[in-house]
Amino acid sequence: MPVAVEQPFSEIPTLDWDLIASGVPSDRQQFLADLRHAIVNVGFMYLSRSPVPLPLVDQLVAYIPELFALPMEEKKAISMLNSPHFLGYSVQGAEFTRGARDNREQFDFATEYECPWREGDPDWQRLWGTPQFPPDSVLPGFRTTVQTYLDLLQQLGMDFIRLMEEALLVAPGQLTQFYDDHMQHRCKVVKYPSVDALRAEDGTQGVGPHYDGGFLTFVRCRSTNCLLQASDQPGLQVQNRAGQWIPAPPVRGTFVVNIGKALETVTQKVALATTHRVVTPPKGSAPRYSVPFFQNIALGAKVAAPIEVPREILDLKRARGDEIVTDSVNFSEYERDVSGHVQLIGRIKSHPDVGARWYPEMYKQIFPEGAPSFGSAY
Ligand SMILES: O=C(O)CCC(=O)C(=O)O
């Protein structure tokens, strides 16, 4: 495997799922080489022609404006404040990244799961549980559409993890060992209003610079304004190793796939968790909608003990270098804690109101001074 010194990336690579679907061995090798480059040097990629059927995605996307147009009392009825699992509706401005308010309104949904937590169990075992959806009488068919979508993404996510094992030349099972048979995966449906809908003091942070927590995230996004989408629609941006922000505009029919901090930790930073953010759409623009899918790993998984990565892959990392400029501060706790605990810290920091209600002890440890002030949370 030739090792070339990699420059900080200036564009996000595209991987073509057809190379896997074709069943031709040389196509598969090409996909794996593209994946290896994306994993080691970028941490972000577009995935085109995925097996998730476009009509299903279109069906889900068609619901989004209707979902956000629901009367506030319907939204509040499924407020995240009701949920120790941090699932449900969050009003605009309820979430924080790096201590600053995010200008986005969102619903957190998840695959169906019954919470096994009982009094006396560790707090983190309570993190997964029954999701909240608008009832069918309010948004007919929505729950089923989301669940179908989540099931397909769950399948795609596992296929992707197996391909990552192949791309990194690690033994089968080295990454899949971090999943239980019965898992819960989460997605958000997010609306980023344009600056016209915000006050001057709200700023332009859609979501601030951060790493994602798990192994993989798949973002489906769509701008309602195709003209802006074509070139300079500010939106998702990805930070390269030199600290520069590289745009990742929506490309029809693709997912943006990115690597989370748990995968970075378990691969000794061979796979890069890449900092990203969303900038508020500019004046005159339509809102930006996106649906990130967060593929979880088992709550009890510990990723501090690294998997065995062969020398030729470690050489690729060496060629890339470890010097990284980043604006992210989150998820460093993977070095010592189980995944569930790390995720819970992240959720409490992002949604302090929910954390204070359901996890008062942990909340006090995280925010000893009380409600978070700028700079104390992420
Ligand atoms: O909305 C997006 O495109 C990305 C959102 C994101 O990075 C997140 O919620 O973790």
Ligand SMILES: [Fe+2]
């Ligand atoms: Fe993210």
